[in-house]
Every structure is written in structure tokens, then in C-alpha cells.
Amino acid sequence: MRFIAAKAAVVLTAVAAALLTAPTPASAAAQLVANGRFDGGVAGWKQIDQAEVTADAGRMKVRAKTRVNDPWNAMTATNTTATLTPGRTYTLSFDAQGSEAFTPATTVQYLRTPGQNQSLATTFPVTTTSRRFLYTFTAKSPADASDLTVEVTFQVGSKDRAATVWFDNVSLMETQATRPTGLFVSGESNPAVWVRNNWDAQRAKAEAINNGIATKPIFMWFGGWFGDLTKAVDDYVGAAQAAGKLPLLVAYNIPYRDACATHSNGGAADAAAYHAWITAFARAIGSRHAVVILEPDAVAAAPCVTQVGGDPEDQYRILLDATQVLKANAPNAWVYLDAGNSGWVTNKNDLVTRLGKAGIANTRGFSLNVSNYKWTDQTTTYGTDVKNLLAPAHGNKPFVIDTSRNGNGPYPGDSTPEDDWCNPPNRKLGAAPAKPAAGAEYHYWVKVPGDSDGRCGIAPTTPAGQFSPDLAMALINGNP
Incomplete structure (x- = not known):
């Protein structure tokens, strides 16, 4: 029920420095390729030997x-x-x-000493199709104190062919020394x-949506709809890094996705395909700081996969693998395994068991x-209870709350159960993203x-994940 359409690429802005000096630690990461x-x-790029x-x-x-004999020729x-x-x-x-x-x-x-001093x-x-490549590395020490000039090279030489390669969006940035506190917009x-x-054609509505929603830090959702996942994640995380802000990502591609409601059904074909996908996702984040919400609904909805031929235990194993992949490949990402909402899995001990099998120990x-639309206070109480139940076996596991649409709390309900959660009327934006004084670790706007x-x-004709200005205005005004 939360599929979201593909996003346009985020543009990275190159920031050039004038002198070859050690970069001053700052909240924003400097672009090291001018x-x-x-x-x-192609100013600044040298052609060497047979290039x-x-x-x-x-x-x-x-x-x-x-x-040529060697690539560097x-x-x-x-x-x-x-x-x-x-x-x-x-x-x-x-x-x-190529x-x-x-x-x-x-x-x-x-x-001066490239053969002996290669950091990467x-x-x-x-x-013959363009794709994004991304590599995280640790800088080596120079051969001597005066050997400070560093170069990025692309070597296209080959004994077998005289080929051509086209390059674009070359970026080199250092991971911030400290974790950014500001959230990326x-x-x-x-x-x-x-x-x-729509700024010119619908100015009043555009201004309201801009001020009420678009200028707030909102999570970006990633799934199989991106043809080049590495590029999509890197563009987004790199833009946040360049701004000195914390990127906010949702991983949403598990097999049997949205198994209970099916509005956003789909996801990876099987466990192997998902492993490949989540590995690419994690590696695209790399060493950079981030917040990741891992697979909304997957733990709470696991029993529903039996309705579409799946096994809940496989669901937990897939999530366990995902937590291990993220821990190994995105070590500075704070990963939160999604646990549904306070009205879904009412047996908290059952939820704790599921979270344990799904790898909560490997996450933040x-x-x-x-x-969803549950009240923040209600969710805080529920989350605190779950956190306390998790502690003996899994340690201190803080929780975060999505407050994006809970300004009027949950819909009172009627004879149609899905009205409680599926574009219900008279809902309202919740409190803006912030760190509360107690309870949850953070209040975020996870749902857009x-x-x-x-x-x-x-919104009976609007597919899951598609933006509707009418839905947005209803949330801003607190009515249909």
C-alpha cells in the first residue's frame, strides 16, 4: 500500500577548492572533483599516453x-x-x-608515487548502457609529508581492443567525521x-503544499522501480552529504510486499533477488551516514504471505539477511526494522519474537x-513496552514514530475495515519531524x-504511491 513512483535524479553540485590543503572538518562534505x-x-582532465x-x-x-600493453597506457x-x-x-x-x-x-x-600509494x-x-559505479575506500598515508597531490584516474587501455568509455557525474567526497543532526530536505x-x-498554473495550492509539506524532511522510498538503484541511492545520499544533512531512506522491495492489503503488492521475485537488491542498496549508501527504515509492514504482515503462497518463516529469514547486509555494507546507517503499528500486532510478546527472528539485534x-494514523502518545506507550520486552535478549533498541499524518489521530472507523488506514477522510498532518524529549528516539515523516x-x-482512483495534491491539501487543512 505504499508503492512510490520513480524519482528524477538528484543533481550534485560540484564545489571546487583553490588550494591543495587538508580539508577542514565541516558538516557539509566538500566535492573533491572540480x-x-x-x-x-573536460577542463582539468589530462589525456595521458594513448588516451x-x-x-x-x-x-x-x-x-x-x-x-596498449597496460590499462594506464x-x-x-x-x-x-x-x-x-x-x-x-x-x-x-x-x-x-562503453x-x-x-x-x-x-x-x-x-x-608522485602512484604504484605504491593507491588508496583505491x-x-x-x-x-553499452550507462550505469552508476560506486566505491568506498579508506585513504592511505602519502609516501612522504610533501607527497600531498592526489589524482583520480580512469584507465581504458587494453591489449585486446581500442575502446571508448563515456563518463559523467564523477564525484569524490569524504564521509563526515561526525553524524549530521539536520535532516535532508x-x-x-x-x-x-x-x-x-505547478507553481505558475496552481500558485495558491502550490504555495500551501510547498510550505506545509515539500519543505519538510521526508523519507525517500526505494524499490524495484529504479532501473539503476545504485545511481538513485547515490544521487540522493550524495546530495544530502553535500548539504551536510542526514539522508532518510526507506527500503521497500521484499518479496510478497504488502501481502495483507495488496495495494502495493510486488517486490523482488525471491530471496536471492532480494539479497542482490538489498546488497546494492546498502553498498550505495556505503560508509556515509543515513537513516534507513527497513521494509514497512514486513514483520507485522508476515502471516499474510501464506495467502499468496509464501512462508512467514522465509519472510523473517529474508529480513534477517537484510539486517546483516546493511550492518556489513552500510555501517554508519541507523537501520530501524519496521514493526507495524500499535493496532496491528496487539500481542507484544509475539511481536518481540518476530522482531528477534527478523534480525532486530543487527539494527539500531x-x-x-x-x-498509519495512530496517536503519537498511544504509539509511544506501545513502543516503550516493546522496547522493554526486547531488552533482555536484544539489548537497548530505541524506536522511531511516523507522525506524518496523525494530526487527527486514527479514523473512527465504519463498516469498511480498510477505511481505517486507506486514505481515510478528515485526517491531518502530524507534528513536524523532531527529536522528542522522551519516549521515541525521533518523530519522522516516513510516509510522504x-x-x-x-x-x-x-482517493478512489489514485494508485498507491502516486502523489495527489488533493490528498495533500486535505492533510494540510484537516478535512477532505
Whole structure:
């Protein structure tokens, strides 16, 4: 019931530094590649040996003029805008497309002694379709104190072919030393995009949605609707990192997704496909700081998978694997395993058992009320009880609450059970994201206000995850 349409790419802004000095610690991560977008050409990129480097339709085209013995015999390189800090972690990402399928190489290395001082050295398999590549690495110490100049290289030489590779969106940024406290507001959220596209035609409504929703920090949802998941996650997390803010992500692609309600059904084909997906998702976050809500409804809805031929125990095993993957590949992400809402699994001991099987021990904690309308006080009491029950076996596990649409609490209900949660009338925006004095660790807007729950309630023709300005205005005004 929470499928969300694909988002446009988030634009990363290159920030150039003038001198080769160690970067000053700051909340925002500096962009260490001065020209990675190539909108104005390929200035700053050298063509080395048998490489020809030119601009081509907003990308950098690197052509090997002939076959060569080693990859670096046809290479391009650019010096970084600041040196690296040994022992710190960095993320290099870029888009690449080849004239044919083959395996070039990339390095991040000290200029004077590249063979002995490579902080990153890896190959990457290009095809004739552009895709995002992303690598997290730890900076090595220079050969000597004066060896501070660092370069990023792309090596396209090969004994077998003289190929061409196109590059775009080259980015190198350091992981912040401290965790950002401010939450990221994306200009590519569904309400922000709607506001941008309708600012002139529907000014009054656009201003209301902009002020009430689009300018608030809202989670970005990720699922199988992204053709290049690495690019989608990297664009979003990188933009947050450049702004010095904390990115907010929802992983929503488990097999038998939304098994109880089916409005947002779908997800990965099986456990193996999901493992590959969640691994790509986690690696795209890498060492960077983030908040992740893991699979809304999956724990609470596990018994429903029997209705579509699944096994609840498999559901828990898939989630357990996901928590392990995220812990290993996104170590600075605070992951909250979703636990439904206070009216769903009323037997709290049962919920604790399920959360244990689903890997709560590997996560920061759990989330509650995602896409629901339960009162914050009611949810806080429920969450505190679950937290206390989890403690003996799993340690202190804080919880977070989705307050995006609970300003009027839950719908009183009628003869149609789904009216309680599926675009019910007379609901209202809840308290803005903030850290409360007690109870939950944080109050977030996980569900995007204005995104439909499904073809139901006061939006009978709006599919799940599609933004509706009418739904958004109903939440802003507290009525249909």
C-alpha cells in the first residue's frame, strides 16, 4: 500500500577548492572533483599516453587510440581539489558507458608515487548502457609529508581492443567525521516535484503544499522501480552529504510486499533477488551516514504471505539477511526494522519474537506507525513496552514514530475495515519531524504526505504511491 513512483535524479553540485590543503572538518562534505559534470567541457582532465579526452554531449569521452600493453597506457586523470586525510573513508562514484563490454580501471592515488600509494585501485565492468559505479575506500598515508597531490584516474587501455568509455557525474567526497543532526530536505520528493511543475498554473495550492509539506524532511522510498538503484541511492545520499544533512531512506522491495492489503503488492521475485537488491542498496549508501527504515509492514504482515503462497518463516529469514547486509555494507546507517503499528500486532510478546527472528539485534531499533494514523502518545506507550520486552535478549533498541499524518489521530472507523488506514477522510498532518524529549528516539515523516495509500477512501482512483495534491491539501487543512 505504499508503492512510490520513480524519482528524477538528484543533481550534485560540484564545489571546487583553490588550494591543495587538508580539508577542514565541516558538516557539509566538500566535492573533491572540480569538474565531474562536464557541462562546460573536460577542463582539468589530462589525456595521458594513448588516451584521447574530449567532451561529448555533456559527458567526458575517453578513447584509446590503439591497443596498449597496460590499462594506464590510455588514461585520463584529474587532481583533487584537496588532499586526502589518511585513515578517513571516501566515496568515489561515477557513470560509465562503453563502446563495447569490457573492463577498464579506476584509481585514487598520490601523484608522485602512484604504484605504491593507491588508496583505491579497482576495475569496473562497462557495457553499452550507462550505469552508476560506486566505491568506498579508506585513504592511505602519502609516501612522504610533501607527497600531498592526489589524482583520480580512469584507465581504458587494453591489449585486446581500442575502446571508448563515456563518463559523467564523477564525484569524490569524504564521509563526515561526525553524524549530521539536520535532516535532508530533497527537492526531488513527490510533493516538491509537483510544486515545481505547478507553481505558475496552481500558485495558491502550490504555495500551501510547498510550505506545509515539500519543505519538510521526508523519507525517500526505494524499490524495484529504479532501473539503476545504485545511481538513485547515490544521487540522493550524495546530495544530502553535500548539504551536510542526514539522508532518510526507506527500503521497500521484499518479496510478497504488502501481502495483507495488496495495494502495493510486488517486490523482488525471491530471496536471492532480494539479497542482490538489498546488497546494492546498502553498498550505495556505503560508509556515509543515513537513516534507513527497513521494509514497512514486513514483520507485522508476515502471516499474510501464506495467502499468496509464501512462508512467514522465509519472510523473517529474508529480513534477517537484510539486517546483516546493511550492518556489513552500510555501517554508519541507523537501520530501524519496521514493526507495524500499535493496532496491528496487539500481542507484544509475539511481536518481540518476530522482531528477534527478523534480525532486530543487527539494527539500531524499530519503527512504528509508518503510513498509519495512530496517536503519537498511544504509539509511544506501545513502543516503550516493546522496547522493554526486547531488552533482555536484544539489548537497548530505541524506536522511531511516523507522525506524518496523525494530526487527527486514527479514523473512527465504519463498516469498511480498510477505511481505517486507506486514505481515510478528515485526517491531518502530524507534528513536524523532531527529536522528542522522551519516549521515541525521533518523530519522522516516513510516509510522504499526499502520496496515496491505494485506490480507496477519498482517493478512489489514485494508485498507491502516486502523489495527489488533493490528498495533500486535505492533510494540510484537516478535512477532505
